[in-house]
Amino acid sequence: MSSYEARFKVWRGDVQGGGLEDFEVEVNDGEVVLDIIHRLQATQAPDLAVRWNCKAGKCGSCSAEINGRPRLLCMTRMSVFTREETITVTPLRAFPVVRDLVTNVGFNYDKARQVPAFVPPADLGPGEYRMMQEDVDRSQEFRKCIECFLCQDTCHVVRDHEENKPAFAGPRFLMRVAELDMHPLDAASETGLDRKQTAQDEHGLGYCNITKCCTEVCPEGIKITDNALIPLKERAVDRKYDPLVWLGSKIMRRST
Amino acid sequence: MATGTEPHLNSGGVRTGTRAAISAPHLRTDRWWLAPAATAAGLLAFIVYSTWRAFANADYYAAPYVSPFYSPCLAENCEPMRAGPNWDLFGSWWGVSPAIIILIFPLGFRLTCYYYRKAYYRGFWMSPPACAVAEPHKKYSGETRFPLILQNIHRYFFYAAIPVAGILTYDTVLAFRGGTDENYEWGHMGLGTLVFLVNIVLIWAYTLSCHSCRHIVGGKLKHFSKHPVRYKAWQWIGKLNARHMLLAWASLVSVALADFYVYLVASGVFDDPRFF
Numbered sequence: 174m175s176s177y178e179a180r181f182k183v184w185r186g187d188v189q190g191g192g193l194e195d196f197e198v199e200v201n202d203g204e205v206v207l208d209i210i211h212r213l214q215a216t217q218a219p220d221l222a223v224r225w226n227c228k229a230g231k232c233g234s235c236s237a238e239i240n241g242r243p244r245l246l247c248m249t250r251m252s253v254f255t256r257e258e259t260i261t262v263t264p265l266r267a268f269p270v271v272r273d274l275v276t277n278v279g280f281n282y283d284k285a286r287q288v289p290a291f292v293p294p295a296d297l298g299p300g301e302y303r304m305m306q307e308d309v310d311r312s313q314e315f316r317k318c319i320e321c322f323l324c325q326d327t328c329h330v331v332r333d334h335e336e337n338k339p340a341f342a343g344p345r346f347l348m349r350v351a352e353l354d355m356h357p358l359d360a361a362s363e364t365g366l367d368r369k370q371t372a373q374d375e376h377g378l379g380y381c382n383i384t385k386c387c388t389e390v391c392p393e394g395i396k397i398t399d400n401a402l403i404p405l406k407e408r409a410v411d412r413k414y415d416p417l418v419w420l421g422s423k424i425m426r427r428s429t
Numbered sequence: 430m431a432t433g434t435e436p437h438l439n440s441g442g443v444r445t446g447t448r449a450a451i452s453a454p455h456l457r458t459d460r461w462w463l464a465p466a467a468t469a470a471g472l473l474a475f476i477v478y479s480t481w482r483a484f485a486n487a488d489y490y491a492a493p494y495v496s497p498f499y500s501p502c503l504a505e506n507c508e509p510m511r512a513g514p515n516w517d518l519f520g521s522w523w524g525v526s527p528a529i530i531i532l533i534f535p536l537g538f539r540l541t542c543y544y545y546r547k548a549y550y551r552g553f554w555m556s557p558p559a560c561a562v563a564e565p566h567k568k569y570s571g572e573t574r575f576p577l578i579l580q581n582i583h584r585y586f587f588y589a590a591i592p593v594a595g596i597l598t599y600d601t602v603l604a605f606r607g608g609t610d611e612n613y614e615w616g617h618m619g620l621g622t623l624v625f626l627v628n629i630v631l632i633w634a635y636t637l638s639c640h641s642c643r644h645i646v647g648g649k650l651k652h653f654s655k656h657p658v659r660y661k662a663w664q665w666i667g668k669l670n671a672r673h674m675l676l677a678w679a680s681l682v683s684v685a686l687a688d689f690y691v692y693l694v695a696s697g698v699f700d701d702p703r704f705f
Contacts, residue, residue, distance in 0.1 A: 190450045191449065192451075241458065241562075242561055266449060267443070327561050329564055379573035379578065380573060382556065384551055384560075
């Protein structure tokens with residue numbers, strides 16, 4: 174096993190202010206950035222704050238920015254960096270900082286609450302749901318989300334424009350709207366809730382300019398833009414900008 | 430998770446008061462600028478070339494090849510093309526290049542295309558230039574207002590792109606004609622025919638891989654299991670759609686090359702090598 178001393182710059186501070194602090198720290202074969210942050214805690218900075226849980230890329234807790242790119246600390250191998258480069262680790266830059274590498278991601282929970290939940294079909298009771306696999310494939314891709322909020326962090330709509338936060342749900346929660354709108358048993362439309370229309374009117378779908386950063390950073394490899402956001406935009410077009418489709422759906426009186 | 434640090438609603442972006450105090454607009458160390466710069470250069474090259482060719486109004490027909498920029502040719506001032514796509518809809522009052530009439534449709538299709546939107550939003554408008562690289566704009570309303578709300582008409586351009594691709598297919602079939610002026614017959618082939626064949630395959634692949642096409646064919650359905658044929662079509666289009674960016678560039682290059690080939694032959698730079 175070989176080891177070397179790596180140079181790190183880690184952001185330390187809180188909402189009052191802070192800055193990048195230099196460290197030299199031992200790195201061993203097979204380690205990930207979170208291992209190095211833990212070593213810093215153990216040897217040099219015992220009060221360094223970092224949020225983490227599973228160390229397996231499944232809990233979505235250790236989201237941060239490494240060399241300026243939103244990534245999971247536990248899924249970023251040290252071997253992707255050269256031994257000479259200085260590795261910069263900062264908290265997510267789209268959310269208010271709490272301390273060191275920990276941010277307040279409450280924005281995302283607020284947005285989650287604003288998406289109306291799955292509406293159970295009136296004529297089916299618990300245990301009576303039957304769905305074909307091909308009907309749930311699309312929604313299941315979106316269910317792989319680990320709520321790391323890297324997509325929310327990298328989306329320039331809110332990252333670069335704080336004032337857009339009230340109007341824009343962000344890619345993660347527009348994907349949630351898409352998931353429910355594609356769900357074969359969601360009965361929202363029977364209750365008068367048109368998810369296609371609310372995506373545009375209440376969750377800010379129009380702010381998305383499909384530059385695909387959410388897809389680029391997703392650690393689960395979900396094709397957020399191609400499979401959720403663009404199909405949702407097309408569904409909104411059906412409702413709001415395509416009179417022929419709207420008329421057709423009224424005449425046919427059916428949900429396809 | 431709330432800690433009482435509520436965000437201040439200003440447009441400081443990553444420098445907003447409650448966020449980590451980092452003055453640099455980004456901390457990326459890779460060559461993040463390469464992709465938007467290459468995209469902008471590629472698109473700019475095509476814009477310059479196509480503008481020159483569209484306004485040139487010359488050297489767009491060399492029997493049996495018709496430049497895709499001038500097909501169908503809808504004005505009286507079009508060059509007569511043997512069994513070609515002459516369709517004098519606009520009459521004699523149209524004085525400038527007839528390419529302008531038809532190019533509006535493929536231009537609109539590509540301008541509102543979901544891939545090209547990403548390309549020029551990043552490459553030209555820097556909104557954002559790259560992921561996690563701060564954009565220079567103070568305000569951002571995305572596609573919620575005029576003029577960008579018009580991006581929602583993409584599907585209408587998709588509808589228009591289908592007949593245009595159909596006519597270009599006809600032009601490709603015409604490329605199998607040849608022989609002498611007296612015996613202008615089928616069953617011939619030249620290098621230009623190959624160029625046209627490659628171009629039309631890429632044009633169709635790009636057109637059918639469109640996100641709007643994917644939606645119309647089956648994506649809009651809630652129950653694939655009730656529509657097995659549309660489900661199969663959606664899956665097939667989905668496979669093409671995964672390569673939409675590649676097809677967008679390949680077809681952009683191929684359509685320019687097909688036009689350039691016609692230009693070279695029509696302007697007498699070289700004779701089309703005939704295979705048979």
